[in-house]
Amino acid sequence: MSLMHAEQTAIRHPGDSGRLMAWVAIATLPGIITLTWHFGWGVITNILLAILMGWSLEATVMRLRRRPIVATLRDNSALVTAILLGASLPPASPWWLLLVGMIAAIIVAKHLFGGLGHNPFNPAMVGYALLLISFPVPMTQWTAPLGLLSSQAPSLSDIVFHITGLSGTTLPDTWTGATALDAFKNKPETVMASEFWATSPLPEGARTAWYSVSLAWLAGGMLLLYQRIIGWQIPAAMLGSVLLAATVLYAVDPSHHGSPLFHLLGGATLFGAFFIATDPVSAATSRRGKLFYGAGIGLLIMLIRTSGGYPDAVAFAVLLMNFTVPFIDYYTQPRAQGHSRPNHGIKPPPSSNEDRR
Amino acid sequence: MARHFDFPGGIHPPARKQRSAEAPLRSAPLPSRVVLPLQQHIGTPAEPCVSPGQYVRTGERIAIAQGMVSTDIHASISGWVRSIESHPVPHPSGERASCIVIDGDDKDEWQRLPVLNWRQSHHAELIERLRHAGIVGLGGATFPAQIKAAIGEHHRIDSLVVNAAECEPYITTDDVMLRTHADDVVEGARLMAHLCGAERILIGIEDDKPEAINALEASLRASGTDDDAPIALRVIATRYPSGGEKQLIKRLLNREVPSRGLPADIGVLCHNPGTLRAAVQAVREGRPMVSRVVTLTGAAVNRPGNVEARLGSLMCDLLAAAELREAEVSRLIMGGPLMGFELSHTEIPLVKASNCLIAATQDELPTAPPEQPCIRCGACETACPAGLLPQQLYWYARSHDHDKAELFNLFDCIECGACDFVCPSHIPLAQYFRAAKDEIRFRRHEALKAEHARHRFELRQARMEREAAEKEARRQARKAAIRRRSQDQGLSEDSQPTETTDNAANAVMEDDIKTLRIAQAAARAAVKKAEKALARASETGEGDIDDLEVQLATARENLRTTESRLSAAREARENAS
Ligand code: SF4
Ligand code: SF4
Numbered sequence: 001m002s003l004m005h006a007e008q009t010a011i012r013h014p015g016d017s018g019r020l021m022a023w024v025a026i027a028t029l030p031g032i033i034t035l036t037w038h039f040g041w042g043v044i045t046n047i048l049l050a051i052l053m054g055w056s057l058e059a060t061v062m063r064l065r066r067r068p069i070v071a072t073l074r075d076n077s078a079l080v081t082a083i084l085l086g087a088s089l090p091p092a093s094p095w096w097l098l099l100v101g102m103i104a105a106i107i108v109a110k111h112l113f114g115g116l117g118h119n120p121f122n123p124a125m126v127g128y129a130l131l132l133i134s135f136p137v138p139m140t141q142w143t144a145p146l147g148l149l150s151s152q153a154p155s156l157s158d159i160v161f162h163i164t165g166l167s168g169t170t171l172p173d174t175w176t177g178a179t180a181l182d183a184f185k186n187k188p189e190t191v192m193a194s195e196f197w198a199t200s201p202l203p204e205g206a207r208t209a210w211y212s213v214s215l216a217w218l219a220g221g222m223l224l225l226y227q228r229i230i231g232w233q234i235p236a237a238m239l240g241s242v243l244l245a246a247t248v249l250y251a252v253d254p255s256h257h258g259s260p261l262f263h264l265l266g267g268a269t270l271f272g273a274f275f276i277a278t279d280p281v282s283a284a285t286s287r288r289g290k291l292f293y294g295a296g297i298g299l300l301i302m303l304i305r306t307s308g309g310y311p312d313a314v315a316f317a318v319l320l321m322n323f324t325v326p327f328i329d330y331y332t333q334p335r336a337q338g339h340s341r342p343n344h345g346i347k348p349p350p351s352s353n354e355d356r357r
Numbered sequence: 358m359a360r361h362f363d364f365p366g367g368i369h370p371p372a373r374k375q376r377s378a379e380a381p382l383r384s385a386p387l388p389s390r391v392v393l394p395l396q397q398h399i400g401t402p403a404e405p406c407v408s409p410g411q412y413v414r415t416g417e418r419i420a421i422a423q424g425m426v427s428t429d430i431h432a433s434i435s436g437w438v439r440s441i442e443s444h445p446v447p448h449p450s451g452e453r454a455s456c457i458v459i460d461g462d463d464k465d466e467w468q469r470l471p472v473l474n475w476r477q478s479h480h481a482e483l484i485e486r487l488r489h490a491g492i493v494g495l496g497g498a499t500f501p502a503q504i505k506a507a508i509g510e511h512h513r514i515d516s517l518v519v520n521a522a523e524c525e526p527y528i529t530t531d532d533v534m535l536r537t538h539a540d541d542v543v544e545g546a547r548l549m550a551h552l553c554g555a556e557r558i559l560i561g562i563e564d565d566k567p568e569a570i571n572a573l574e575a576s577l578r579a580s581g582t583d584d585d586a587p588i589a590l591r592v593i594a595t596r597y598p599s600g601g602e603k604q605l606i607k608r609l610l611n612r613e614v615p616s617r618g619l620p621a622d623i624g625v626l627c628h629n630p631g632t633l634r635a636a637v638q639a640v641r642e643g644r645p646m647v648s649r650v651v652t653l654t655g656a657a658v659n660r661p662g663n664v665e666a667r668l669g670s671l672m673c674d675l676l677a678a679a680e681l682r683e684a685e686v687s688r689l690i691m692g693g694p695l696m697g698f699e700l701s702h703t704e705i706p707l708v709k710a711s712n713c714l715i716a717a718t719q720d721e722l723p724t725a726p727p728e729q730p731c732i733r734c735g736a737c738e739t740a741c742p743a744g745l746l747p748q749q750l751y752w753y754a755r756s757h758d759h760d761k762a763e764l765f766n767l768f769d770c771i772e773c774g775a776c777d778f779v780c781p782s783h784i785p786l787a788q789y790f791r792a793a794k795d796e797i798r799f800r801r802h803e804a805l806k807a808e809h810a811r812h813r814f815e816l817r818q819a820r821m822e823r824e825a826a827e828k829e830a831r832r833q834a835r836k837a838a839i840r841r842r843s844q845d846q847g848l849s850e851d852s853q854p855t856e857t858t859d860n861a862a863n864a865v866m867e868d869d870i871k872t873l874r875i876a877q878a879a880a881r882a883a884v885k886k887a888e889k890a891l892a893r894a895s896e897t898g899e900g901d902i903d904d905l906e907v908q909l910a911t912a913r914e915n916l917r918t919t920e921s922r923l924s925a926a927r928e929a930r931e932n933a934s
Contacts, residue, residue: 001776002774004370004694005726016782017781033837160475275601281732283733285738285749286735290735333746333766334744336745336766336769337607337742337769339766
């Protein structure tokens with residue numbers, strides 16, 4: 001047992017689990033700021049509400065489980081889940097939508113499975129997927145990128161009125177727009193991609209807005225990599241496989257598929273690669289396993305985007321790959337020193353039987 | 358390619374060696390009382406051969422090795438045996454063990470063994486000497502040195518590795534000892550290489566010990582004859598745990614010790630410099646192991662440094678001599694901060710395994726923050742020098758899922774604590790792994806117990822059968838003798854009945870003899886196999902040696918049975934013809 005701990009010494013080290021999660025929260029700032037800049041105050045209200053709900057839910061569960069409340073909140077995992085879910089939902093979502101999502105994330109996905117470290121599924125994505133299936137209408141209505149300061153943008157009071165749920169489930173028409181992926185998904189079969197873009201199907205500036213948000217997530221991801229909060233394996237494998245699949249599809253049939261750049265920047269790909277898929281608890285655990293896990297998510301994203309029923313697919317791809325984690329973990333054990341081959345599969349090692357004889 | 362010559366993982370904890378390495382090696386004051394545990398080595402405890410009130414001299418044997426894996430214990434001061442009693446010993450859970458307590462007379466009268474010249478002595482004599490001088494590995498495992506020295510009988514050893522890496526923070530015993538006694542260490546390496554038949558010697562040392570490296574270089578230039586094995590000094594970059602036996606072999610030779618195997622399986626033998634010096638002293642000066650070098654350090658001592666102290670000295674006395682500021686101590690650590698354990702008090706003796714004692718203040722080594730859930734971040738995997746997945750092992754160790762833990766190679770864990778060091782959730786991983794290993798070993802032991810009883814029963818059966826067979830053989834021999842005598846006297850009536858035996862009976866006898874000959878060959882093979890298994894177990898110190906001894910005895914009985922039966926059958930054939 002080590003009586004010395006890295007974080008208590010002078011060496012470079014990310015610190016304890018709570019600080020690790022705090023860094024993730026910090027790294028979401030560029031993305032959140034850019035989102036807010038383009039999509040208005042609704043982003044902030046989403047996130048703040050989600051954080052409040054996340055903390056209260058976590059505290060309630062801890063009370064029921066008779067565990068220390070403050071110490072658990074300090075692990076910052078509820079904070080991160082709340083930020084991620086808040087940032088994924090359409091800006092200015094009504095409170096009940098957020099609440100249902102957070103209950104699914106914190107209570108169902110995390111604590112019913114035994115709490116932090118035991119959850120097989122990514123909590124934020126469980127919340128997101130549940131909402132997407134149950135409430136498809138409010139979930140696919142994204143506000144138009146009217147900008148934070150422009151005169152058309154809804155004012156803060158409009159938004160507050162909206163999130164109370166008093167204005168009904170749909171947003172005023174002037175606010176809404178589809179996401180780029182969504183619009184492209186719904187493009188009629190007969191229309192060529194080039195023709196489609198020529199009709200300017202999206203509100204003005206939407207594509208630029210989406211691209212810049214993606215780049216902001218990328219910046220946050222770089223910070224996480226630099227701070228060694230996450231490993232390079234999952235993002236690299238996931239982005240690599242998205243790029244590869246998109247390039248192949250685009251090369252084969254450029255008229256009906258989005259360009260690789262579009263797939264990379266047009267949706268939640270980068271957000272997913274750095275903030276969702278890298279959730280250590282629900283990801284494959286070995287370094288080699290993470291490569292398979294990331295690549296699987298990338299391929300599933302492309303599969304769902306091109307042939308599935310949902311425009312963006314990060315949540316489903318991540319959840320599906322969460323299912324495969326035990327399997328990946330069994331088959332990607334590294335070769336231990338002194339062994340000629342790694343152990344694979346789930347049979348007990350032959351050596352132990354020998355020993356028992 | 359450089360990557361190949363390397364073990365995976367590893368960490369760079371702060372070394373904190375400076376303070377104790379600066380001071381020269383000192384001698385600790387002669388203690389007025391020593392407490393010598395009967396077990397200071399891996400294996401069977403020694404049996405006391407002195408009684409209270411008896412006068413003993415320094416170096417006199419006070420307890421005799423028992424069984425194959427064991428070693429003698431010697432008085433470390435001269436004086437009177439006070440008692441043989443249970444006393445707290447260095448142990449993570451503060452256990453007591455039986456110890457011989459000696460009250461000193463302050464004269465330090467020595468009794469040495471006869472001096473030997475290793476270049477001219479027989480191997481057997483040298484190996485006997487190591488056993489009688491109580492030499493054990495000082496690197497931490499305290500494995501009796503004579504077994505390692507004799508390993509050449511079963512394995513071909515090509516390289517002897519001197520493990521002077523000393524990678525764990527705070528510890529500087531080898532570093533400081535090498536500065537003053539490099540000559541002894543080099544000679545000890547030659548002695549051991551001579552015994553095991555190694556063709557070359559490699560000294561592995563980390564690059565943060567320039568003075569020790571200089572001393573070694575100087576003594577390499579100065580010593581050695583032409584027919585000695587060549588010695589190479591290999592300076593390696595500092596990284597924990599390079600001093601792990603398997604890790605050092607990987608770094609120096611790019612060979613991997615097979616899982617559950619020994620370095621000897623890949624032609625390597627590893628020794629710690631302190632052991633080599635002790636071995637040379639035992640041979641050249643006839644000096645049994647009565648002292649060792651220990652590092653006394655930590656921010657709470659005023660005079661940190663290394664002292665050569667008599668075994669059995671009490672830790673509190675050693676710390677007092679190093680001017681401990683008792684009020685400031687927050688943790689007392691035996692061994693290094695990564696693999697060592699905390700002591701609750703210091704009324705315990707220095708034993709052969711004690712290499713370092715750290716009196717740390719709260720600022721220096723703060724108490725560990727509370728354990729948090731594993732977030733599977735994989736930091737531990739990156740640090741593991743054995744290429745394991747500690748996060749998975751932790752999961753299975755916690756849920757007592759032993760099969761899965763073994764599938765994830767629990768037994769390849771060297772308990773280095775690198776994973777604990779980096780874990781952001783402060784999980785004492787190595788402690789979990791040690792506990793899981795103990796649990797598995799215990800279960801196996803329980804399963805073996807039943808087996809052991811069966812083996813004992815088989816031995817009894819075999820003995821009875823052997824006795825019966827021998828009786829029969831004696832009867833046949835007597836008969837043959839009588840017949841021969843009567844033939845000599847020319848009495849032909851007795852031989853009358855034999856002529857009536859027909860050829861058929863003769864053929865049956867021939868067949869019997871053939872079957873017996875086959876049985877004899879099989880019994881001989883069984884004895885060989887049992888001998889091998891026993892030798893292996895005593896080399897590794899693992900496995901149930903008692904049980905293997907019983908099995909060997911059974912195999913020997915069976916061999917004697919078949920031999921007796923064979924000779925009886927032969928006599929019978931003679932008698933019949
Ligand atoms: S370092 Fe600790 S928290 Fe991270 S995976 Fe390993 S055991 Fe879990
Ligand atoms: S204690 Fe075991 S599992 Fe942990 S780093 Fe060392 S060898 Fe690996």
